[in-house]
Amino acid sequence: MAKIIGCIGTSHVPTIALAYDRGRQEDPAWKPLFDGYKPVAQWLKDKKADVLVFIYNDHATTFFFDLYPTFALGVGERFPIADEGAGLRNLPHIKGDVDFQAHIAESLVNDEFDLTIFQNKPIDHGCASPLPLLWDHEPDWPGSVVPITVNVLQYPLPTPRRCYKLGKALRRAIESYPKDLNVVVVGTGGLSHQIHGERTGFNNEAWDLEFLELLQHNPEKLMEMTHADYVRLGGAESVEQIMWLAMRGAMPDTIRKVHQNYYLATTTAMTVVLFEGDDVAEPATTATAATTA
Amino acid sequence: MNPQLNGIETIEGTYAFDIRTCNRTLNANRFFWNMIRADWRERYLADPEAVMTEAGLNDTEKELVRKEDWLGLVKHGVNFFVLEKFARVARKTNLEVYAIMRGESFEDFMKTRRVPDAR
Numbered sequence: 205m206a207k208i209i210g211c212i213g214t215s216h217v218p219t220i221a222l223a224y225d226r227g228r229q230e231d232p233a234w235k236p237l238f239d240g241y242k243p244v245a246q247w248l249k250d251k252k253a254d255v256l257v258f259i260y261n262d263h264a265t266t267f268f269f270d271l272y273p274t275f276a277l278g279v280g281e282r283f284p285i286a287d288e289g290a291g292l293r294n295l296p297h298i299k300g301d302v303d304f305q306a307h308i309a310e311s312l313v314n315d316e317f318d319l320t321i322f323q324n325k326p327i328d329h330g331c332a333s334p335l336p337l338l339w340d341h342e343p344d345w346p347g348s349v350v351p352i353t354v355n356v357l358q359y360p361l362p363t364p365r366r367c368y369k370l371g372k373a374l375r376r377a378i379e380s381y382p383k384d385l386n387v388v389v390v391g392t393g394g395l396s397h398q399i400h401g402e403r404t405g406f407n408n409e410a411w412d413l414e415f416l417e418l419l420q421h422n423p424e425k426l427m428e429m430t431h432a433d434y435v436r437l438g439g440a441e442s443v444e445q446i447m448w449l450a451m452r453g454a455m456p457d458t459i460r461k462v463h464q465n466y467y468l469a470t471t472t473a474m475t476v477v478l479f480e481g482d483d484v485a486e487p488a489t490t491a492t493a494a495t496t497a
Numbered sequence: 498m499n500p501q502l503n504g505i506e507t508i509e510g511t512y513a514f515d516i517r518t519c520n521r522t523l524n525a526n527r528f529f530w531n532m533i534r535a536d537w538r539e540r541y542l543a544d545p546e547a548v549m550t551e552a553g554l555n556d557t558e559k560e561l562v563r564k565e566d567w568l569g570l571v572k573h574g575v576n577f578f579v580l581e582k583f584a585r586v587a588r589k590t591n592l593e594v595y596a597i598m599r600g601e602s603f604e605d606f607m608k609t610r611r612v613p614d615a616r
Contacts, residue, residue, distance in 0.1 A: 218581075219591065219615075233615035263578040268530050269519050289532045289585030357578060359515035360499050400577040402510030402568070404595045405609065431501040432508075440511050441577075469615035470607075471595060 206304070206381035208389060209251050209484060210462070211455050212244060213419070213448045213477040214334040216260060216392040218288070220474065221333040225293055237474055240465025241337040244478050247462065248338055249346075254385045255304060256338070257350040257374065259450045260330035260392040263288070264357060266322065272358055273320035275370065277312070278327065278351035279305045286326035296341055298327055301348040304381060308350055311377030317370060319352075327351055330392060334476075338390075356393070356444040364434075365427040367446045371453020378454070391451025397472035398439030405471055406439040412466065412473045415445065420459060420479065423452045456481040514576045522574035528552035528562075529579035532586050541586065565589075568598045592616060 220237065228234040265286045267273060282297040309321055331351055339345055352374075355361055362370075371389070378387050395415060398406040415438070418425050426449055434443040452459075459479040467474045480486075505513050519526060528549065531537040541548040549559050561569045565587055570580055584594050596606035607613040 223615075233612050263581075264526075264530055264576060265533055265578075265582075269523060269526055269576070287533050287535065289538070289582035291535075357514065357576060358519055359502060359513055361501070363501060398511070399591065399595060400571045400598065401512050402599060403508070404510070404598045405606070430503065432503055432505040435505060435511060435513075436508055440508075440513075469612035470592060470610045 206255075206378050206383060206385040206387050208375060208378055208454060208481065209253065209386045210247070210478060210480045211389040211391065211451045211459075212338070212479075213391045213451060213475065214338070215394060215472060215474040215476070216330050216333045217472045217474055218329040218333055219470075219472075220337065221293065221329050224333075224336055233469065237465075237467045237469070238337065240467060241334075241476055243463045244476055245338055245340075247478060248388065251388075252386055253388045254347045255301065255350060255387045256335075256347065257308070257352065257378070257387060257389045257454075258331045258335075258392065259352050259354060259370075259390065259447045261356045261444055261447065262330055262353045263328050265328035266325045266353070269358055272355060273322075273353065274355045274362055275317065275319040276322050276353045277305065277309050277319050278325065278353075279309065279321055279323050283349075283351065284326040285332045286328040288328055293332070295332065295336060296344050298331070298335070298351070299345045299348045300350070304348070304383075304385065305350050307381050308374070308377045311380055312370075312373050315373045315376060317373050334390075334392060337476075352450075354444075354447050354450065356446065359431070361431055361443065361446065363427075364429060364431075364446045364449050367450040368423060368427050368453040371450040371455070374450070375454045389451050389454040391448040393444030393447050394438065394442050395445065395466075395473040395475045396438040396442050396468075399441050399471060401440070403439070407468055407471070407473055408438055409466075409468060409473065411437045412468075412475070416464065416475075416477060419448055419452055419477075420461060423449060455479065456483050458482040460486070512571055512574075514574070518574040519576070524553040525558045525570075525573070525575055526579050528554055528558075529575060529583045532579075532582040538586050567594050568600075571598065590616070
């Protein structure tokens with residue numbers, strides 16, 4: 205049976221992809237970011253994660269606003285990484301497991317999450333920016349991705365509570381798959397940032413840290429907030445943090461933080477957090493349990 | 498009215514992109530979205546006026562594009578995430594576009610950041 209072995213919340217800033225492709229891993233301005241992902245990448249390797257269920261948003265690349273799905277799931281053995289205006293990146297196409305993706309779709313739709321299915325489409329930085337920081341890709345990715353997009357661009361967006369419920373349904377979908385797979389749910393976006401209008405450059409570190417606390421211990425409070433609340437507290441584009449609620453919904457009520465890295469360099473509070481559920485035995489050693497902030 | 502957006506109009510310098518806006522500006526948004534296609538980029542760079550006309554931009558929109566008026570385009574109802582594709586074609590980084598939207602020089606803007614060297 206497939207099981208969820210943990211979840212990861214991560215930013216998906218396109219600049220991460222740019223810095224990665226330019227080999228800035230040791231650049232003093234970028235090192236704190238890249239180093240912050242290393243314990244997560246090691247954990248994924250140690251735990252032999254087979255699948256990453258990626259809850260991310262398309263940035264009007266795969267889909268245009270003439271047909272923009274609220275929730276969509278990708279099915280395919282391969283997904284090219286999208287050209288977003290600057291050409292193609294030197295990364296292998298993202299791998300998929302069609303049988304597992306189809307099972308997730310069947311389970312979600314039968315569970316009243318009537319999402320859109322996409323196939324044979326490129327995937328943008330919403331997924332592809334953090335992916336190479338989590339998984340090695342030479343010569344190829346070590347596992348498959350289930351891409352799930354959420355509309356966080358064009359209002360009305362799904363409510364925060366709806367996203368959490370998607371996570372609940374996702375857990376039922378994953379746990380009803382008969383094959384043994386180690387699955388990690390990844391929620392992407394945030395944290396605080398605004399990148400349009402005169403308010404561009406807005407950040408709120410106090411709110412970011414409160415968000416992370418609430419996410420772990422009191423997600424109900426995050427579900428009671430409106431989109432306007434997220435915009436006010438974290439900047440307009442931080443509303444995408446509702447996708448972290450989908451990730452949270454897939455986890456048990458009690459979760460423990462294994463690792464956190466928070467790095468606000470220019471305009472987005474670039475964050476990665478790794479949680480394990482209390483249904484997974486605590487590791488004997490806490491070598492990777494360092495929390496840096 | 499979308500209850501999730503109650504009070505958003507009181508947040509300064511912020512322009513919520515919704516269905517009504519997008520319905521009014523779909524052509525302009527599509528024009529920028531097409532910048533993900535290499536052939537569209539090449540055609541635009543070779544003859545910007547012809548491609549803007551083909552995309553159905555009105556005179557106001559054409560002028561905003563000619564001037565690379567990033568803030569004006571956002572206020573007009575263009576979604577930032579299609580605009581950033583155009584920024585690549587206009588050879589501007591996102592950080593440069595952010596500075597312009599704030600009405601600051603790039604160097605002044607970077608001084609307001611915690612790690613001004615992270616570019």
